Amino acid sequence: MNGNSKNPVVNGSGDVQGRRRALIKEKIRTFPAMPAFVAQVITMLNDPAADAVTIAGRIKFDPGMTANILRLANSAEFGARRSVRSLQEAIVRLGLKQLFQLVVASGMGRRLSKPMPGYELAPDELLRHSLWAALAAEELCLALSIHAPDMLFTSGLLHDLGKLILDEFVDASKVEIFKVAGEQKLSFEMAEAAVVGMNHADAGAAVLDQWHFPAELVAAARWHHCPEAAGEYESIASIVHVAEFLSYAEGIGTGIDGLGYHLSQEAIDNLGVRKKDLEWVASHTLDKMRDLEKLLKD
Template identity: 45%
Template sequence: MTFRDQIEQHIDHFAEMPPLCQRLLGYLEDPDVDFKVIRDTIQYDPGLTANVLKLANSVYFGAVQEVASLQAALVRLGTRRIFELVLSLNVSGRLVPALPGYGLEANELLRHSIWTAVAAQELAGLLGMKDVDTVFTAGLLHDIGLLLLDPFIAEQHERFGQVMDEQSMAFDQAEKEVLGMDHAEAGARILERWNLGAAMAAAVRWHHAPDAAEENHSLVYLVHLGDMLALSEGVGTGIYGLQFSVSPESVRALGLKKHHLEYTASKTLDKMRELENILT
């Protein structure tokens, strides 16, 4: 069995969406769903209810007046944001363990993922884009494929070093060469199984090669730039993170300048602590 075949089997197991997320996603696809149905689905999970209220009352989302009920929190946040919060909370726990194959310590992938998500969302807001919650979720999930590939990376560590040295390959190219699949493709496959939409899957699939994306360019570019900003701040670089570089086309296409990126990095640092408290 090839490495790719083994990874495919891992995807089948990993891509089982938590039942609560499955129910909420089904409600989101129903335009006539009542807020009370969503409230009743969430309210029997005390931890989730507490986090929804914490998010609704956070400075991160511009809360001015405190809300004390789940119903009021749902109205303030909206159904899509609630779903993405639930998904984020479920996924964030998986991002905590150390990934020795990539040289990432415990919590390092989670911190990098949150940093990327916040930076991408900040850029989207700066550009006046809509649906910034989707940008956040795509950023949070962009490196989920690392979880699948890490055992193979650790096992084939010497082979990776040899391929990269002899063929002057970047790490994601070496993943493809040695394993038959890179972490971006593996992550996109998970999101496709979760039915999170083509745009979000594309953002994960092309976050290291945004110019290769055939569509959904804005979301792809935003996640790519969020990832690059996180790495430039030394967040989640691991062994190989600094090998990647910013796509000039992503900056040009979004109409960004250097000062926009510097401003976003500063704003992201300000917001990191609060989001880490909610998602960890």
């Protein structure tokens, strides 16, 4: 499946594109699995029989994660009246949804921190962009008084995972991508697909699918630049789309591509986003971002 509504062509380069596509597919196939620990905890979180005791029993072997969970449970956000000392108690206070978010964020943090010469992102920039999108997506739901889908935070966090796959290909074809984008008036992800054979949204969705993440999350990644094509998952894809757009507008993780995407007017209309909502979300996201970055720092 291709995350584009149009199919741009690059003249006479069908073979090259096909070869690149095959290379990308191979890279997706051999992409390192989720860190084993994260995968195990996620499996436990999805297991109705697992309780705080079992989950704590697994997490306690990871000191970094244990520290993060305790810190979050004791943070002001959870209105910590009395301090929580045990991991088990912290898990109960946070709830499974928050725990899932934290496990994925801590587990993926290092991978998303790598510098990316292709997209021209400094170390940590993709992580900042991902965290911003995840937080802004939740804040947007608050601003619009709509129910935040369960997988929203994690969808925001992983929406650009495909950039890890495509960075080297984009690096090798940067000039060509911009030429095609300019000549055919294409948004970045369309020119990316036309030149390297796949866009980063599809590449990321393929990895998430391979990791057996929920369909909702895979769809949000696949359609985050074209949410109106996401079918039953249009709502979550639209929220992630607008949140990511705001991140780019604010210059968070903008790289070479950030100001080259098109806003989906359908997403804006369907969600009923107004100018003041965006400004409210931007101001609130910045503060949450600082707290979360501090939490994930070590």
